[in-house]
Amino acid sequence: MIALRKTRAAFGIEVIDIPDHDAPVGDADVLVDVAAAGICGSDLHAYAWTPSYAFMGDLLPVTLGHEFAGTIRAVGPEARGLAVGDRVVCMPTVTCGACAGCQAGRRQDCESRHIVGLHRDGAFTRRVSLPAANCLALPDGLPLETAALAEPLAVAVNAVDLAEVRAGDAVVVMGPGPIGMAAAWVAQSRGASVLLVGLDDAFRLARAKNVGLAQVADLVSDETLEAATLRVFGRRPDRMIEASGARASLEDGVPLLRPGGIFVVSGIHAEPCTLDATRFVREKKQLRAAHDSTPESFATAIRLLHAHTGSLSRLITHRMPLARGADALALASGRQAVKVMVLPQAGAGAAERTPS
Template structure:
């Protein structure tokens, strides 16, 4: 089968042929139907220092946002049948260590990420633990079902923020995660959702298609000025940051109301200076948000089923696996919101 692999601890990825894997005990073989290109994949390609921990897992097939069909069952697999459509939680934990049994699965001593430290889904097939499979309805398009992982990150950010009916919410970063945050904030009853980017015309255009019209581009008007204007009548109840850009934090906190909540989801390359005296005097809170709990996934799947045609706007490009690296380029230059990689055979059949 075809795979896209990180072979060496250095820049670059390689398309390689590999034997189709056999599912082990408690695992299933998933025939991949669609895999999203994520910022993480771009970092792995570029070999940025925060991913050097992968070194001991190489060579490894990458790709962690995916959906497919169960093609074979390993031993001791119950509750899932061949032919079932699934999306897959990429975080593989043991379920028996102290952290797992105390409900802190993220701290599992043997935690491995599918597509990061064990083989992932830029491939025709991938073997995964059955407990990581989340069934999806037959009618849900694979390219939509493959959005489950990034949407779960957005879902968790909105939950962490505690968005409630009537809130005025600012989303910083109009990419895939920011778009999902805007959707879940609206679903939580936010009265106003403002989304801001920087030189992000294509992604802001997708937000327009998703039904958002309060959109800011800081390449066209200075950030502090634009935020002061939009917060002048009423400051934001909640700000959710999905940029990883340090410069947005100060102006975001100025646009936030007293006792407001700032949620950080961006991965910041360096420590960020914050005016803590202003935070203290305004009783503001900063919360971090990262991976969604297991329990969020069925809710995300239900949301995807209900809003399938809307979510289709987020999948801006589709490329076959043999041309996956062209898809990486589209994601890198901010043209795309979400690039989906599909098997070559499916691509040919639909052409």
């Protein structure tokens, strides 16, 4: 079977042949036929080989892909709670079970966690073996392709939870990629007034409107983040969620937040940033980091996808067969796509599909 693999510690990706699995690798694993796997910002970092992903250097080759849904094809002798034919999504964080965080039930804080599709082989291929404990069964009626949005939506739910967004809050979300768009959607669904901000991002902000986000601003004009925020809310925001990885979103955003407000960082930043700590302290702001997801946020994401399949599935802007995986990564790297789905079961000749 072919796989979309990171093989070298340098820019790029390869579509190569790897041995087919016919059984789960570990006794507590299941083997999943991958129906759809989304391209994540982390895949793009690995593809572009940015410094924040240098940790993968010793692990290569690795098949990328951690946002996926599929059907269980085989079950290991010690895999519990799942059966052949079950439709599942995967929580990509594999925890060690032994560190202080794991022992205390804080799996998100595991100090030797491994991510499927970054530390170990992932889902940009036809079949993937992973621990049964990382799989969550899906409700009937939720299409697998939509279910493959569960991981980024769970990341967004976690970020919104951490921001303690409440009804009536004025919330600015920076970065109209899949995580920012999903976080804006979740915050809006909780009754907040949300402004999604991009920078020269006309395509993705138009898409955000399609997904149901009421207020967007493209800072390509002369308007600053502060001016756009005051224009929309008439006051400084209560909550800000950064999902752009751009240094300016922190350096311009934190001073703009209202006193006592909460600023959540969820982007991966390629460079350090500067913060006026004195003003930050005097205004008693909270700066928090959101990364990854929790089993609770995953369960919420699945529920939301089931209840709002129509609007949330519009986060998917492109679908590509696995054989065109390199093109899919290049496409997802630009600003003319939101979520690009790789379809591993589609034949090499399958056409790219772009919904209206």
